[in-house]
Amino acid sequence: MRGAAAVIGLLALLFAPMQPARAAGPFSNWTAVVVAGDFHAHSGGPTEAFDNARRDVSRALVDLGFEKDAVQQFSVRPQRYPADSPGRSEARTIYDALRTRAETAKAGCLFYISTHGSPEGVILGEQMLRPHLLAAMLDDACPDRPSVVVISACFSGVFIQPLQKGDRLILTAARPDRASFGCGEDDKYPYFDDCFLATAPSARDFATLGAGVQACVARREKDTGTEPASEPQVWIGPALRPMLPLYAFNRSKSKTP
Incomplete structure (x- = not known):
């Protein structure tokens, strides 16, 4: 009887329908970090706007084709968000995490930060993340890849x-000499992050996403009477531009809950 059962089991395995392998998407071998760099509103009081953006942008990236385990989150107050398990928003911690992941996920890298800024750089916890430091971090952790x-x-x-490279796309919330908006105590997201999240579901790739965010921010600022306009910027390296069709967002992935 045992022999017969073994034969039946073997036959069941042989003739069972094969499960199709999941096709690898254009971002399946990328690594990404999404950072909330502060928790203070422009008034000095607390705000959830940056951490809301950190959480929901991370989910949006998964919807666009990034692997969930490849998106690492960082917060100034990581203990406040146990469900997301973010790391602490420190330059060295972020650099180490990005470099470690990028050693095996070698197809590309994404860095996203939502925080306050100044003409010298952006706030990262107790630090100031300056442009040349971020450029050095990315160049070292993610060399020779988009x-x-x-x-x-x-x-x-x-x-x-400072960040310009031939295989890099850069999207910023404002011109070098302009403020951006939506960092109040009661704001759910900064305007730019809100527009990123609103535009992502219909965007074809990061270039069209950038253009859509620019238009969305302009409408939002006009509707709310905020001025002068922040004028978000999009820069696309010449080597990356013709390759953008290869990095179309993968709509076949299941949506995150």
Whole structure:
């Protein structure tokens, strides 16, 4: 009887329908970090806007085709968000995590930060993350591969020139000499992050996403009477531009809950 059962079991395995392998998407071998760099509103009081953006942008990236385990989150107050298990928002911690993941996920890198900014750089916890430091971090952790850098902060256009590389796309929330908006105590997200999340579901790739965010922010600022306009910036490296069709967002992935 045991022999007969073994034969039946073997036959069942042989003739069972094969499960199709999941096709690898264009971002399946990428690594990503999404950072909330502060928790203070422009008034000085607390705000959840940056951490809300950190959480929901991470989910949006998974919907666009990034692997869930490849998206690492960082917060100034990580103990406040046990469900997300973020790391602490410190330059060295973020760099180490990005470099470690990028040693095996070698297809590309994404860096996204939502925080306050100044003409000198952006707030990262108790530190100031300056453009040349971020450029050095990304160049060292993610060499010789495409990268996407998104900086949601006032004056974030100051990062574009130091970060420029042929295979890099840079999206910032403002011109180098302009503030961005939506960092109040009661704001769910900064305007830029809100527009990123609203535009992502219909965008084809990061280039169209950037253009859609620019238009969305302009409408939002006009509707709310905030001025002068922040004018989000998009810069695409010449080597990456013709390759963008290869990095179309993968709509076949199941949506995150």
